[in-house]
Amino acid sequence: MTDPAAARLDGDVGLGLLRTMWRIRLFEERVGQLTRGDEVHGLVHLSIGQEGVAAGVCSQLRLDDVVYSGHRAHGHAIAKGAPLHRIMAELMGRSDGLCQGLGGSMHLVDVEHGFLGATGVVGGNVPLALGSALAGRLLGGDQVAVVFFGDGAVQGGIFIESVNLATLWRLPVILVCENNGFAEFTPRSAHTNVERVSDVVAPYGVVRETVDGNDVVAVRDAFARFLENAREGEGPMLLECLTHRLRGHYEGDPERYREALAAEEWQQLDPILRLQRRGVNERWLDEEATVRIEQGTRDEVDEAVRFGRESPFPPVALATELVYAS
C-alpha cells in the first residue's frame, strides 16, 4: 500500500526537521560545556540522541497547541518554538531568561509559544495536560494538548489515574512517551515486566502506536495521524517512541550502569545522521546544505550564549516578589 512517490520525504519538511534537530543537539552540547564551567549551574538533563521525537512531534503543532514536558525539556521547548537565546539566558539564571531566572532547566515555560513546560517531578505533568485538553474542549477550539514523558513515569500511579480520566472523558490529549529504556539510572527491566508502554494503556482503549523514535519521519507520520483525529476532538492517544539517550541521566552522571555505545552503533541510531543519509539518498540534501545548517545553528547558539552572558542577573529581591499572583 506504500505509494513510492509518497515514500520520498518532501525536501522542505526534511530540512525543517533536520534544522530543528541540529538546533537541539548543538544547543544541548553547548549547555553541557557550560555546566562544566559552571556558567550553567544546577541540575541539567540533556536529551542528546532523542531529538527525533521532539522534532517529529512539535513540527506539526500550532502556536496555540500546548506542550508539556518533564525534567529533560530543552529539546521540546526548542522544537515548540521557544527562542534559544531566552532558554540559554534562563539556564544561566539571567533576567532575560524565559522565567526570569526563577525556573531554570527543569521548569522551563514559554507561554507565548505554547510551551507550558516542564515539571521536575516525574509524571507530575501528565494530569496538567489533561486540564489543558479539557479547557480546550470547553473553549470550543480544536487545539490539542501534548505531554512528553519518559518510560520511567509510566510506573507511577499518576500516569494510570490520568490515562483513566482522559479516556473516561475522551480528552483530546496526545501522550508521547520517550521510551529510552532507562528510568534514571536503571533499565526498564528493573521497573516493570511490561516491556512496551503501549501495552500498559491497552485495557483503557487508548489509541496507541509504537514507533522507532530515532526515525524522525516515522515519528512525524505516526503523530500526524493522531493529530488529525485529536483536532476532531478525539483522544486520548499514546505514541510510544523507542529511542536512546546518549548522555547520562544528568550532566556529570558517571554512567556506571551501562556500556557506552560503539561509534558504529551510534551511527545507526543517531536521528540526525539517519535523516541526513536519507536526505542525500533522496537528493534534497547535499554536503554544502548540511554544512550550512550546522554552521548556521552553531552561530545561533553562539549568539544565544552571548545574549545570556550579557543579560544581567535578576535583582535578588525578585526572589520574594512573585510568590503570589496579584
Next chain:
Amino acid sequence: MAREIPYIAAIGEAIHQEMERDDTVLYFGQNLATHDDDPFLQAFGSDRVRVTPISETAEIGMAIGAAFAGYRPVVQLYMAEFMLVAMDQVVNEAPRFHYMTGGQVKVPIVLQAGYGFTAGWAGQHTGSIYGMFLGVPGLKVAVPSTPADAKGLMTASIRDDNPVVFFHHYLLTLEHGDVPEGEHVVPLGEAAVPREGTDVTIVAIGWMVGKALAAAEQLAAEGVSAEVIDPRTLVPLDTATILDSVEKTGRLVVVDQSTRHGSAAAVIAAEVASEGFSSLRAPIELVTALDATIPYSEPMEAYLLPDEAKIVGAVQKVLGFAPVAA
C-alpha cells in the same frame, strides 16, 4: 439581607453564586452530583460540574492545567486527608508554577477540604492538617469558623488568582448563622475580632473559635476580660491584628485543634514572640491537641483535644492565677 443557614449551605451558596457570576468557575469532585436533579448539575450542566473517579492526583493536576487556560476550578475533596495522596500536585505543582515561570501563568484553583471530624472517625479522617501547608509559599489557607465567613471566604478564594486550600470544619457543618443572601466577600488575610477584651488575647482557629468564645464568657464571670481573635485565613496571616491586640492585653493564648509541633499555633506564637516580645507580660500559652493520632474511643478522643476548660486554664495561667486542680 441576612438569614440563618448552615455553614455547609453557606459554602455551597458561595460556589453556586460564583458559578452563576463567572462561566470560568468549574466544580470537580467525587460523587459531586449523584442524581440528575442535583442543583449544581441542573444549573450549570455536566461540562462545568464534573464527577471524577477517586483520583485526587489527576483531579487536582487537571484543575491546574485548566487554570492555566483561564478557568477557576473548585475541587471538592471532602476529607482534607485525601489531599495527602496528591501532595505533589498540592505542594509542588499548583503553588510553584506562577513563581517558577516568572509570573507567566496563574493557578486560580480552590481545594475544598473538610477537616477535624473528631466524632469517632478515628485516625485517618480527623486531622487538622492545615499547619503543614503554612510552609508552602504560593498556597493560601482559609479556615472559616462561621457560616457567614464560610461564604465570604469561599467567594474570595474562588476570585483569588492563587491556589487556595479552603479548610472547612466538619463539626461546624450544620451550625446555623446569619449569612448575607447576595454577594458576600471576606477578604483573605483579615482577621475577625468576635469579642473584644483587655486582659488577655485568645487567638483561636476554626472550630476552636466557638470554644474560645465560650471560655471567654466563663472568664468574664470571674472578672477577666478576654479578647478573641479569629485569623480566618492562616495564609495570609493577619499578624497586625494579633500584635495590636497583644500590645493592648500583654498576654496571649493560642488555641488550635492541630497537634502542637508544626502547628499554626506555633507559628502565631513565634510571630508574636519575635515581633511583639516587648508587649508580653507573661509567656505565651498554646492550647493544642496532644501530639498523637486521634484515637477512636470517645473519652480518649476528648482527652486529646483542646476544650473550654483547657482554654480557661491557660488564660488563668498567663494571668498568674494558681492552677486549678483537675
